[in-house]
Amino acid sequence: MVLGATRFKACRILHFLRHNCYVEQEPLGEALYYGRGRSFGSSKSLLYLYCGKQGPLYPGDAHISGNTLCEHSPICHSDGPSKLDGSPWNIHWQVTAAFLTRSRTGEVAKGPRKSWPWCWSGPIQTLSSPPADRVGGSLLMKKSLLSTLGLGIPNRQALVADEGHLHTFGGLMQSQGSIPSLNGGHREPVLDGSRTRNGALLVHSRLMDGNPNASSDDRTGARRQQKSRTDICDGRPKLRTRLTPSYFIELLQRQTDSNLALRLFKWAEGQSGFKHTPGTYCALIKALGSSKSFSTLKQLKKELELKGLSCSTLVLRTLAVAFGQGGMTEETIECLKRMEDLGCRPRSSLYNSLMHVLIKADCPHGAQLLYQRMLDAGCRPDSCTFNNLLVGVSGSFLKMQTILEEMKHQSCKPTAVTIAILLNVLCKAGKLDEAWSLFAANKDLANVVVTNTMIHGLCKAGRIELALELFQQMKEKKLRLQKATFNILIHGLGLARRTEDALRLFRSMVNWEMVPDVLTYNVALRILIKDGRLPEAWRLFETMVTENLSPDGITYGTLIDGFCQGGDLDSACKLFMTMEGSCFNAHKVDSSRAYCEAKEEDDGVLRSTDSKCAGLSVDRAVYTALCTELFKAGRISEAHEVFRETAKSDPRLFLFAYNAAIYGFGKAGDVYKAWNLFQSMSERGCKPDLVTYNTLLSTFGKAKQVDRACDLFLDMQVLGIKPDVVTCTTLVDALCKSGRAQTALEMFEEMQAQGISPNVLTCHALFDGLCKEGHLRKAYMLYEDMMNKPCLLNGVMYRSLIRGFSNSAHLVNESYRLFREMSEKGYRSDPVTSYMLMRSLRRAGKTDEAQEIVSMSSGKRTV
DNA sequence: CTAGGGTTAG
Numbered sequence: 001m002v003l004g005a006t007r008f009k010a011c012r013i014l015h016f017l018r019h020n021c022y023v024e025q026e027p028l029g030e031a032l033y034y035g036r037g038r039s040f041g042s043s044k045s046l047l048y049l050y051c052g053k054q055g056p057l058y059p060g061d062a063h064i065s066g067n068t069l070c071e072h073s074p075i076c077h078s079d080g081p082s083k084l085d086g087s088p089w090n091i092h093w094q095v096t097a098a099f100l101t102r103s104r105t106g107e108v109a110k111g112p113r114k115s116w117p118w119c120w121s122g123p124i125q126t127l128s129s130p131p132a133d134r135v136g137g138s139l140l141m142k143k144s145l146l147s148t149l150g151l152g153i154p155n156r157q158a159l160v161a162d163e164g165h166l167h168t169f170g171g172l173m174q175s176q177g178s179i180p181s182l183n184g185g186h187r188e189p190v191l192d193g194s195r196t197r198n199g200a201l202l203v204h205s206r207l208m209d210g211n212p213n214a215s216s217d218d219r220t221g222a223r224r225q226q227k228s229r230t231d232i233c234d235g236r237p238k239l240r241t242r243l244t245p246s247y248f249i250e251l252l253q254r255q256t257d258s259n260l261a262l263r264l265f266k267w268a269e270g271q272s273g274f275k276h277t278p279g280t281y282c283a284l285i286k287a288l289g290s291s292k293s294f295s296t297l298k299q300l301k302k303e304l305e306l307k308g309l310s311c312s313t314l315v316l317r318t319l320a321v322a323f324g325q326g327g328m329t330e331e332t333i334e335c336l337k338r339m340e341d342l343g344c345r346p347r348s349s350l351y352n353s354l355m356h357v358l359i360k361a362d363c364p365h366g367a368q369l370l371y372q373r374m375l376d377a378g379c380r381p382d383s384c385t386f387n388n389l390l391v392g393v394s395g396s397f398l399k400m401q402t403i404l405e406e407m408k409h410q411s412c413k414p415t416a417v418t419i420a421i422l423l424n425v426l427c428k429a430g431k432l433d434e435a436w437s438l439f440a441a442n443k444d445l446a447n448v449v450v451t452n453t454m455i456h457g458l459c460k461a462g463r464i465e466l467a468l469e470l471f472q473q474m475k476e477k478k479l480r481l482q483k484a485t486f487n488i489l490i491h492g493l494g495l496a497r498r499t500e501d502a503l504r505l506f507r508s509m510v511n512w513e514m515v516p517d518v519l520t521y522n523v524a525l526r527i528l529i530k531d532g533r534l535p536e537a538w539r540l541f542e543t544m545v546t547e548n549l550s551p552d553g554i555t556y557g558t559l560i561d562g563f564c565q566g567g568d569l570d571s572a573c574k575l576f577m578t579m580e581g582s583c584f585n586a587h588k589v590d591s592s593r594a595y596c597e598a599k600e601e602d603d604g605v606l607r608s609t610d611s612k613c614a615g616l617s618v619d620r621a622v623y624t625a626l627c628t629e630l631f632k633a634g635r636i637s638e639a640h641e642v643f644r645e646t647a648k649s650d651p652r653l654f655l656f657a658y659n660a661a662i663y664g665f666g667k668a669g670d671v672y673k674a675w676n677l678f679q680s681m682s683e684r685g686c687k688p689d690l691v692t693y694n695t696l697l698s699t700f701g702k703a704k705q706v707d708r709a710c711d712l713f714l715d716m717q718v719l720g721i722k723p724d725v726v727t728c729t730t731l732v733d734a735l736c737k738s739g740r741a742q743t744a745l746e747m748f749e750e751m752q753a754q755g756i757s758p759n760v761l762t763c764h765a766l767f768d769g770l771c772k773e774g775h776l777r778k779a780y781m782l783y784e785d786m787m788n789k790p791c792l793l794n795g796v797m798y799r800s801l802i803r804g805f806s807n808s809a810h811l812v813n814e815s816y817r818l819f820r821e822m823s824e825k826g827y828r829s830d831p832v833t834s835y836m837l838m839r840s841l842r843r844a845g846k847t848d849e850a851q852e853i854v855s856m857s858s859g860k861r862t863v
Numbered sequence: 864c865t866a867g868g869g870t871t872a873g
Contacts (some may be wrong), residue, residue, distance in 0.1 A: 553869055
């Protein structure tokens with residue numbers, strides 16, 4: 001078996017191509033291997049092949065910049081980068097060669113994982129160019145080639161159709177990487193019939209003009225193929241080559257790289273008989289817009305104006321949307337103006353969609369402007385307009401109120417969408433009662449989405465019973481349930497810690513003909529993890545993979561979290577390593593009891609998950625989860641490695657990783673390293689945020705470097721980073737711990753003056769500090785303040801209060817009262833607290849009470 | 864218009 005150990009990878013490719021690529025034949029007679037936007041291997045490794053007879057090859061892969069193919073790829077051999085505009089066939093041949101070489105040598109890629117799927121090491125230099133007599137229109141039958149590879153047929157053959165002539169590459173495998181002679185110059189296929197069945201040969205007959213006998217069906221029997229081969233050979237059919245706008249538009253739509261889209265566009269201009277239409281311009285605009293190439297777009301707009309093409313309202317409309325997606329209100333409105341100049345009066349639907357787009361681009365102000373423009377242009381707003389505006393201001397109830405009034409004024413009725421928007425905002429703001437009355441008052445508008453929103457609000461507020469009741473009503477009303485309904489409820493049940501009910505609902509989805517999606521699985525996984533049911537979670541993960549669902553970053557983050565929680569950092573690291581883009585050093589992890597390892601051995605799950613992992617970028621949750629946990633566990637060097645890993649990944653991960661790393665070093669007491677990291681952040685173009693400062697403040701606090709902490713506190717404010725309750729609490733704590741309770745108290749008052757409400761942690765820190773320094777009067781005043789806010793009292797706080805007051809002879813009664821109150825609330829004492837209270841009760845001569853404390857605390861554990 | 868997680872203070 002040639003493929004041997006690497007068969008697995010070949011199968012993956014085959015599987016991928018079967019599902020994601022298809023060969024499409026257009027009248028042009030050119031083969032287009034489309035990837036449907038899915039990725040393989042890494043996020044960017046899909047090759048789109050455009051094999052035009054007269055045109056160049058345009059691999060639409062993001063790895064391609066300029067004329068250069070992916071630099072890691074052996075396809076770029078020693079002869080230097082392949083020129084896309086030079087001889088396209090080179091690339092074809094090289095791709096072919098890479099496949100073949102790979103299977104022949106059976107080697108696995110040793111290079112970076114972020115490479116092309118066919119990026120294997122192998123002597124492909126010898127195949128750097130096709131034989132001279134091949135240059136010309138040729139078609140790479142990649143699909144068939146892969147079929148053979150995937151099926152593991154020893155005598156693989158690559159077949160190339162060349163203006164109707166077939167050449168086989170049989171024997172290439174045995175030829176030590178050199179190009180086989182072409183059957184002594186005969187242009188006769190050497191395929192034998194038994195192999196054609198495996199798709200070694202797949203020729204699209206529609207390629208061949210005037211050849212009705214040729215078949216395009218892959219499953220065609222050998223006889224028919226034999227016939228078609230003969231036809232092709234004998235009939236010498238010609239490829240049609242005319243480029244049409246509609247074909248070109250489709251081609252542009254497949255492009256993910258705006259540079260390539262632009263180049264394709266320019267290339268097409270030079271094709272004989274081809275002229276760009278408004279449609280092709282729109283396709284280009286869309287391509288540029290979706291890749292956020294706004295400067296190019298602006299340039300294009302100018303060009304269009306010069307060419308007089310901007311008189312097409314279709315183009316203008318597309319341009320307006322593209323600019324809107326980039327949040328460029330000015331340009332969007334300019335396009336509208338231009339349309340008006342041309343005597344076209346945009347309808348409300350255009351305004352609405354532009355408003356929508358602007359809001360999505362986080363530009364609500366632009367939507368507002370558009371609304372004004374709409375009114376000025378005499379266009380009547382509708383409900384949809386106001387729904388858009390509502391979403392735009394959904395932070396402010398006052399503004400929403402204004403919009404609702406305007407809506408009424410314009411005699412537009414609220415729709416289900418309106419209610420859903422309002423409900424969502426109310427629920428998120430914790431105004432559940434108002435949400436509920438709104439829901440009740442609009443029962444007639446309550447569709448599935450509205451009800452889902454309400455259910456979600458109820459779940460988040462802990463009103464799971466009511467949520468379930470609504471769910472019941474939905475079923476009775478025979479409302480068409482959505483997957484979202486289930487996802488929301490399963491999550492809700494999880495929040496209510498009703499794990500079994502959640503899992504039951506999860507399993508019941510099939511009864512409703514609902515297929516759980518990644519989100520559902522993620523929810524279920526988290527529920528199990530929270531419950532500490534890691535083995536079950538892992539099994540669920542396996543199920544997910546076998547159900548052909550691709551786990552995403554959240555899935556991995558959840559699992560890694562779970563492993564960390566269970567103290568199994570090794571498994572967490574292992575899982576992390578299976579993710580694409582992770583070059584985490586395996587040797588550093590010595591694992592003996594890892595789940596993952598066990599799975600690796602049984603040849604099943606992890607490998608199949610591995611293939612699922614391919615293309616999944618390590619998302620920041622994974623970094624934070626793992627990095628933080630490693631630091632917490634004191635595994636600094638590994639943590640540091642994960643941290644360094646971020647440098648190779650998304651730069652946006654930097655901030656989170658830095659924060660985690662600073663936290664880690666701080667936790668380990670290494671102020672020096674934490675500070676160094678902090679300083680290196682700005683050098684690497686990463687701006688410290690609030691969390692960074694809070695973390696560093698805490699580090700200084702723990703190291704008893706209060707002055708540095710205070711300096712930093714000032715620094716951050718100078719830099720415009722507003723302290724929050726965590727900042728203030730950290731500082732209050734640091735001040736208290738270094739015997740500066742008086743300053744802490746000032747800080748405490750100052751924060752409130754700044755509108756930051758202290759929470760139980762702030763109060764606790766301050767109270768402790770005041771008591772320790774004997775400021776009992778001040779501590780008592782703080783306590784009195786706290787009494788007005790019951791939420792500030794929890795177990796930790798109670799115990800702190802009791803200990804603090806039991807030091808004072810005249811507060812011992814209050815201390816005792818608090819002890820009882822605490823017990824009634826279900827919080828328990830701890831030995832130190834109980835002992836201190838008991839001692840001061842005895843001192844005050846209250847022996848009965850003291851005895852009560854003793855009996856209450858004996859044999860009880862602290863919560 | 865609705866659904867999943869992740870960093871900082873006891």
